[in-house]
Amino acid sequence: MATLKYKIIKSKSQYNGYCKTLEGLLENKAKNKTVKEEIELLTLLVGKWDKEHHTFEDLDPVELLWSLMEDHQLKAKDLVEILQVSKGLVSDILNYKKGLSKEMIRTLSGYFKISQEALNRTYQLVSPANSHLRNASARNTTKGRPYAK
Numbered sequence: 001m002a003t004l005k006y007k008i009i010k011s012k013s014q015y016n017g018y019c020k021t022l023e024g025l026l027e028n029k030a031k032n033k034t035v036k037e038e039i040e041l042l043t044l045l046v047g048k049w050d051k052e053h054h055t056f057e058d059l060d061p062v063e064l065l066w067s068l069m070e071d072h073q074l075k076a077k078d079l080v081e082i083l084q085v086s087k088g089l090v091s092d093i094l095n096y097k098k099g100l101s102k103e104m105i106r107t108l109s110g111y112f113k114i115s116q117e118a119l120n121r122t123y124q125l126v127s128p129a130n131s132h133l134r135n136a137s138a139r140n141t142t143k144g145r146p147y148a149k
Contacts, residue, residue, distance in 0.1 A: 006041055009049040018042055018049075019072055043113065050114070060123035062096055068112045082111055096126045 009015045022042040025035060059067060069079070079090045083104055092098040100108070100119060109116040 005038075006045060009045055015046065015049050015053075016071070016073065018046055022046060023072075047113070061100060061119045061121055062094060062123060064118055065108065066094070068108075068114070072112070083107055096124070099123075099125060 006018070009018060022039065025031075025039050025042070028035065031039070065079075069075070074082075076090050076094060077087070079094075080087050083090065085104070089098065093100060093104075102120075105116050105119045108114075108119055
């Protein structure tokens with residue numbers, strides 16, 4: 001009996017390997033029937049792992065992005081290439097200084113194979129006027145009005 005090329009994902013390292021293989025297959029221009037079926041199978045296996053191990057509802061979009069970057073072994077410079085934006089903008093997004101645009105959300109959801117809704121949720125940005133403060137609750141107030149009435 002022949003051994004299976006792919007099995008149900010049972011470890012993080014297996015998951016990372018399958019993701020890397022899937023990315024390689026997706027980048028390959030020549031896709032015959034066998035390659036297309038392999039892509040479908042890997043997408044199904046990776047999706048099953050994601051559904052069981054990632055609770056996206058608990059994370060705000062930036063936390064989710066950090067988690068996806070870790071899972072896919074990506075750095076901020078990789079997001080610069082994926083999104084085709086500046087390093088400064090990626091840094092601002094990852095540090096809660098700027099929000100994700102609709103186009104960025106579309107690009108990231110396509111790249112990571114997740115729903116756009118996971119990245120298209122509201123979250124608190126750091127107020128630039130108070131970014132020098134260490135206390136998160138103080139940072140998120142408007143300058144001169146530390147207490148809401």
